[in-house]
Amino acid sequence: xxRTQIFLPEDLHQQLKLEAKHLNTTISDVVRxxxxxxxxxxxxxxxEQGINTLLRMTVDD
Amino acid sequence: MKSLFxxxxxxxxxxxxSSPSYEDVYGFLGNLFKHTVRVYTSxxxxxxxxxxxxxxxxxxxxxxxxxxxxxxxxxxxxxYEGSDLVPExxxxxxxxxxxxxxxAPPSLRHTLSVCLMRKYGIKNILxxxxxxxxxxxxxxPKDSQR
Numbered sequence: 001x002x003r004t005q006i007f008l009p010e011d012l013h014q015q016l017k018l019e020a021k022h023l024n025t026t027i028s029d030v031v032r033x034x035x036x037x038x039x040x041x042x043x044x045x046x047x048e049q050g051i052n053t054l055l056r057m058t059v060d061d
Numbered sequence: 062m063k064s065l066f067x068x069x070x071x072x073x074x075x076x077x078x079s080s081p082s083y084e085d086v087y088g089f090l091g092n093l094f095k096h097t098v099r100v101y102t103s104x105x106x107x108x109x110x111x112x113x114x115x116x117x118x119x120x121x122x123x124x125x126x127x128x129x130x131x132x133x134x135x136x137x138x139x140x141y142e143g144s145d146l147v148p149e150x151x152x153x154x155x156x157x158x159x160x161x162x163x164x165a166p167p168s169l170r171h172t173l174s175v176c177l178m179r180k181y182g183i184k185n186i187l188x189x190x191x192x193x194x195x196x197x198x199x200x201x202p203k204d205s206q207r
Contacts, residue, residue: 043097046135050100051093053129053136054067057075058087 065093065201066178067102067137068188069109076110076126077117082189089187089202098185101138102130103177105170140181142173150176157195164194171196 008016020027074080075087107130114123130137142150150172157167175196178186185199193200 043099047097047099048094049133049136050138051090051098053133054072054075054090054100055087057072057126057129058078058083 062093062096062098062185062199064099064101064181064183065185065187066174066183066198067100067106068174068186068190068193069106069113070189071187072102072106072110072126073113073117074189076114076122080117085202086187086189099138100136101140101181101183103140103142103174105142106174107139109170140177142177146173146176146180162195165191167192167195 016027016030020030023030071086074082075090077083107127111123111127114126130139147169150169153172153176154167154169157172171190171192174186175193175198178184178198185201186193187201
């Protein structure tokens, strides 16, 4: 596990605090979860884009 | 399968519908949507494909292909063979050439791509080039799918 320090704007920090309270967990947990979901989503999106680009090559002019 | 390296033979077939293997490659790609598979190729494979596409079709089709590759960097990830890869690829070619091979003989262009795949931890390859059967890569589409 790595310890990383990040700077957040006040409103984002407040949102995270509220979300953590709502989920009955810590801000760290919420941040970890959001990062993981974000990276998975980016992976899926880029994978789809790659296949889409290949398939678009097949479209007739 | 997490990643897939696409060679010039597959790239050029996708751009020539009249090719007998077109449906196999197209069908295989359609099935990939169910999985999260990152698509890679190399600058040299793209360069080779432009030549093949130009030979089989026309300049407009080749331009369109280049446009799709260059202007959609978030789609197909372009890898570059650095000069450090050439000695490794030459060594691999020597080793393979010493063996009795039942498959089509490979050239430096094949070993360069295989070394590039190894460098990035890619095991799957989309190709119609039988020479890749000489290497420890997983070739798609499978012969049984053709």
